[in-house]
Each structure stands twice: as C-alpha cells, then as structure tokens.
Amino acid sequence: MNTIPTHSPGRHCFADQPLVSVIVDNYNYASFLPDAIESALQQHYPRTEIIVVDDGSTDHSRKIVAEYGTRIVPVYKNNGGQASALNAGFAASRGDIILFLDSDDILFPTAATNVVNAFCQPGISNVHWSMWTMDAGGNRTGGMKPPRPPAEGDFREQMLALGPSNVPCAPTSGNAWSRSFLEPVLPIPEHVPYYRLCADEYLYTLAPVFGRLRTIAEPQGCYRIHGKNVYSGRSFREKLNLELAGYDQHCRAVAATLKRNGVHVNTSLWSKHSWFHRLERAVTAIFSTVPEDATFVLVDGGTWDAAEAFGRRRVRPFYCVHGDDWGPPAD
Numbered sequence: 001m002n003t004i005p006t007h008s009p010g011r012h013c014f015a016d017q018p019l020v021s022v023i024v025d026n027y028n029y030a031s032f033l034p035d036a037i038e039s040a041l042q043q044h045y046p047r048t049e050i051i052v053v054d055d056g057s058t059d060h061s062r063k064i065v066a067e068y069g070t071r072i073v074p075v076y077k078n079n080g081g082q083a084s085a086l087n088a089g090f091a092a093s094r095g096d097i098i099l100f101l102d103s104d105d106i107l108f109p110t111a112a113t114n115v116v117n118a119f120c121q122p123g124i125s126n127v128h129w130s131m132w133t134m135d136a137g138g139n140r141t142g143g144m145k146p147p148r149p150p151a152e153g154d155f156r157e158q159m160l161a162l163g164p165s166n167v168p169c170a171p172t173s174g175n176a177w178s179r180s181f182l183e184p185v186l187p188i189p190e191h192v193p194y195y196r197l198c199a200d201e202y203l204y205t206l207a208p209v210f211g212r213l214r215t216i217a218e219p220q221g222c223y224r225i226h227g228k229n230v231y232s233g234r235s236f237r238e239k240l241n242l243e244l245a246g247y248d249q250h251c252r253a254v255a256a257t258l259k260r261n262g263v264h265v266n267t268s269l270w271s272k273h274s275w276f277h278r279l280e281r282a283v284t285a286i287f288s289t290v291p292e293d294a295t296f297v298l299v300d301g302g303t304w305d306a307a308e309a310f311g312r313r314r315v316r317p318f319y320c321v322h323g324d325d326w327g328p329p330a331d
Helices: 033-041 061-067 082-092 111-119 156-162 179-185 199-210 236-260 275-289
Strands: 020-026 048-055 073-077 097-102 124-128 131-134 140-145 175-178 212-215 221-224 295-298 314-317 319-321
Touching: 020 033, 020 082, 020 111, 033 048, 033 061, 033 097, 048 061, 048 082, 061 073, 073 082, 082 097, 082 199, 097 111, 097 179, 111 124, 111 175, 124 199, 156 199, 175 179, 175 199, 179 199, 199 212, 199 236, 236 275
Parallel strands: 020 048, 020 097, 048 073, 124 212, 131 221, 295 314
Antiparallel strands: 097 175, 124 175, 131 140
16 A cells, blocks of 8 residues: 655644745746746745746846846756756755746735645645736736636545546646655656656646645736747647657656655556546547537536637537536536
8 A cells, every 4th residue: 555655744834934935937038037026026925035047048037137136046057948947946945835936927915825824734735726817918818727726635546546637736836835745756857858848747746645735716826828838838739749748758757756755656557547648539539520610519617728729610618607618517
C-alpha cells in the first residue's frame, strides 16, 4: 500500500505569520512585466517577498527589473524555459508558501492574505483558484480560467490510479504551494522538453499525492490573453498535439519523483485515462460523424476550449438554464 511520505506538508497551521514568496517568471514580456511586479508588491499581506526571474529575455525586461532596486530580489539567467525559471526562483526564495506568477498575469492585493488563510488547515499541499481573463490592455473580458473554480479535497488515490490530467487544476498563476510539498519534488526536471512550456503540470500532478487541495472560490487575479501567450496563444490542435507529445515524458518524470519519495505507480494504465487522449478520440469521432458545414451541439461544460477545432462545422453550446451552459448532463 502506498503511504503519504513522512514529509507530508501542512500537518499543522503555521505558528506565526508565514512568509509568502511571490516568484514572477518572465521571458520577453517587458510590456506586461511592470503590471505583474506591481501586483505582487501591492499585496496587503505584510510578510511577502517578491522574486523576479528573468529567463534570458532579449527585450528590455532586465532594465525594468533593475529599476525596482531592493524592493525585489532579481534573478538573471540564460534562457532555459519555464521549468528552469521556476527552479531558479524557488532556489532564491525563503517563503513557507510559494506563488509562481507568470509575468503577463496579475494578482489582486488580497491574494496572499486569502492564500495564507486557506493554508491554515492540516494536510494542504496546494491552494488554487480560477482567474478572471483580461485582454492585452488589462481589461477584463468577462470569462474565467478555468470556467469554474477547481475542485478541492483529497485526490491522492484518483491521481495514483488515473495519472496526469485527472486532478483539478488552475493556470500557473492560480496556485499557491506549500514549501514542504515543493522541497521533496523540486527541481522540476529541466531535461524534459515538455517542461520548457508546461512545468506547472508537473506540480499540480504531484500535489494531490502529498496533501489535500484547497479552493478559494473567488478569483485572486487575472489571466491575460493577448495572442502571444506561450501556451494559450496556440490553436486548439497545437495545444492538443503538444500535450499528446509530452504525455509520456510527463508520466516518466512524475513516476520517477514518486519513486524517489517511496511511492510506486503503474504508468502503463494511465494513458487510457488521459484527458488529452480521450479528447483526441472525441474530436476524431465528431469529424467522422458530423458533416462539414453542419451545426452540432457540443456539451462540454466549457472544458474543451475547442470552438475553432472543427473547420467549417459550426459549434453551438448546450444552453440549459437561463441561457447559460449548465455543463455536461449527470447521466
């Protein structure tokens, strides 16, 4: 039987006010970087340190970082991708709670306070929340990412049995992590190509094995969609191909980390439960069933993000309650 490692995080509330580290990771987002840094500096919670990792930018990002002087801790490195940036930021941090903030996103001033309050329960490895979406100019668009707050609870056995992409998650900037969870699983393997772009998946795949997930119901920041997002700026098919190509790399890396921490899994059973493999099968079935130029109703609860994936086929949501998509049917 697998048991939770003895270094399971959050066994007790913090005796004093914990230190919160907000780690801003940046690569060539000079036009957005000041907003991210300012949102971190404006936290109402008093015990907060701000670390800004510049991952080898070639624009004027480093000039912006330098202008903040001693208000932040700068980390300059050669370009290595998201995994290396998060690893470098964590190595420079001292916090009991860690927030990784993408440099095109922002946090609300009360985020750190709400995160600390959420961690004051035993056994929490990850606190997460949805984020309001905003455009390149910082204007809210009315949506949320993910569309509904991610679920909370004990997902340990679900993750071990079903594997990656089967636990609730939020974008990188929609998470806070216990240091006692991160210490035994970091560094994120930088040699894995998949983690140059999707390093956050390593963390939220492993977190349920080391503790419970806690949800803050209200968004704690904004996720910027500007057309140049490294991940969200890609088409549905590009994102799906990326996830499928990186799935085996991701499984091997996660399994190796679990083994190092005394937890053994059977990865051969995971792929049939993979969200992205199931999504590919579903899209293929729609292409083979629905004629071109036809209209069909897609009941996906807002989870597929696939509106442009079907060529000339027109997609309509399943309006169910007061004009809103009420999600997939219970049966």
